[in-house]
Every structure is written in structure tokens, then in C-alpha cells.
Amino acid sequence: MNGKKSICAPSILSADFTKIDREIKKAETAGAIWLHLDVMDGQFVPEITFGTKMVNDIRKKTELFLDVHLMVNNPENLVVPMVRAGADAITFHVEAVVHAHRIVQSIKNENVLCGISIVPSTPVSLITELLSEVDLILIMSVNPGYGGQKLIPSTVEKIRQLDHFRREHNLNYKISVDGGVNRNTVSLVKKAGVDVFVAGSAFFNSEDPAEELKVLETI
Numbered sequence: 470m471n472g473k474k475s476i477c478a479p480s481i482l483s484a485d486f487t488k489i490d491r492e493i494k495k496a497e498t499a500g501a502i503w504l505h506l507d508v509m510d511g512q513f514v515p516e517i518t519f520g521t522k523m524v525n526d527i528r529k530k531t532e533l534f535l536d537v538h539l540m541v542n543n544p545e546n547l548v549v550p551m552v553r554a555g556a557d558a559i560t561f562h563v564e565a566v567v568h569a570h571r572i573v574q575s576i577k578n579e580n581v582l583c584g585i586s587i588v589p590s591t592p593v594s595l596i597t598e599l600l601s602e603v604d605l606i607l608i609m610s611v612n613p614g615y616g617g618q619k620l621i622p623s624t625v626e627k628i629r630q631l632d633h634f635r636r637e638h639n640l641n642y643k644i645s646v647d648g649g650v651n652r653n654t655v656s657l658v659k660k661a662g663v664d665v666f667v668a669g670s671a672f673f674n675s676e677d678p679a680e681e682l683k684v685l686e687t688i
């Protein structure tokens with residue numbers, strides 16, 4: 470381990486959308502600080518989840534830090550609407566855009582945390598130019614679109630690379646990982662240097678989510 474504490478961001482994708490109040494409370498009661506919200510458009514990824522209305526409804530129910538992950542094409546169209554809806558961080562996929570730097574600027578202009586994400590087949594070298602500009606890098610450790618998948622081991626090396634790069638260049642971005650994080654894999658990503666790990670099924674499918682969060686953060 471790096472000696473620093475990594476935090477768990479429960480992913481609402483694995484929650485029961487028909488009982489959203491109860492699900493948000495589960496995260497709050499467990500002591501989570503962040504809540505991860507997956508916005509899917511049925512184009513960048515096969516599934517569709519929700520948009521600004523849901524983010525705003527969640528915002529009205531909680532003070533948790535809302536970590537909005539845009540798995541959409543044309544994410545630039547959602548930056549301002551998501552900030553108005555209550556997002557605290559907006560992360561987009563570099564694979565979904567041509568002018569990534571322009572979107573980074575537009576997110577930063579809104580005074581929320583700016584994140585970029587890469588899917589398992591995208592190397593860290595593709596985002597080197599952006600690393601000094603952003604607050605958060607989200608490493609997808611599964612192919613995005615569904616909860617409950619197995620972590621792809623080769624993605625862990627990207628966390629190590631990003632951790633090494635930030636030390637070498639004295640940068641402060643957070644590293645987050647998303648997909649297949651559970652009791653069996655969490656120590657792997659922590660050792661590699663993550664600050665935040667997203668947990669969907671491990672948290673929401675647990676009989677005792679509070680205990681699960683505690684275990685995942687302590688392991």
C-alpha cells in the first residue's frame with residue numbers, strides 16, 4: 470500500500486433505480502463521501518441510464534460529492550447542464566471526442582473537478598498532454614457499459630504509470646478506477662496507487678453495504 474487512504478465511491482448503476490432514496494441513504498449511512506453516477510447514452514456504450522433530471526433529483530436528496538461519469542458521445546453538450554444539475558466532478562471519455570482539451574477547459578470554467586477517462590484498450594500515452602490540466606483520471610478496468618464484470622488485470626499497470634507520472638512531474642491529479650473492484654481486487658488497485666475506487670455490485674449487492682465499504686476501504 471502507499472500509506473494513503475483510498476476512498477470508495479459507490480456506483481449507483483448497481484442500485485435499484487426504483488428505490489433511489491433508499492439507495493442514496495445506503496451510501497450515506499455507510500460513510501461514503503463520493504457517489505458515482507454513470508450517464509450512458511446507448512451510443513458510446515450499449516446501455517442507456519439517465520441524464521440531468523436524475524442527477525438533479527439525486528442532488529436534492531444528498532450532500533454527497535456527485536462524481537458524474539459521462540459515457541456518452543458529444544459530452545460537450547452535457548457539461549453545463551450537468552453542472553446546473555448539481556455535479557461536483559465531470560469525467561468524460563477521451564475516446565468520445567476530437568478536441569479533448571477544449572472540453573477540459575469548458576469543465577474547468579464551470580469550477581467543478583475535471584476528469585478524463587480511458588477504456589481498457591486506450592493507453593496512458595494518449596492522454597499525456599492532458600495530465601497537467603485535469604483533476605481526475607478515471608481508469609476503466611472493465612469495458613464500460615455494465616456493472617458486475619471482472620477487472621481486466623492489464624489495466625492496473627495504467628494506474629501505476631499514472632502514479633509514477635504524477636510523482637515525477639509533481640502533479641496533483643487523483644487516480645480513480647472503475648469496474649470489477651471487490652474484496653479480491655481492491656488491494657491490487659490500492660497498491661498501484663488509486664485515490665478513489667468505484668464499487669457498484671460489491672457495494673449495492675452486499676447484504677451489509679456499510680460493512681462492505683468499511684472492509685473495502687480497510688483492506
Ligand SMILES: O=C(CO)[C@@H](O)[C@H](O)COP(=O)(O)O
Nearest residue numbers: 480613614616617649669670
Ligand atoms: O461504469 C461502470 C460500468 O461501465 C461502473 O461504474 C460500474 O457500475 C461498476 O460496477 P462494478 O464492476 O463495480 O459492479
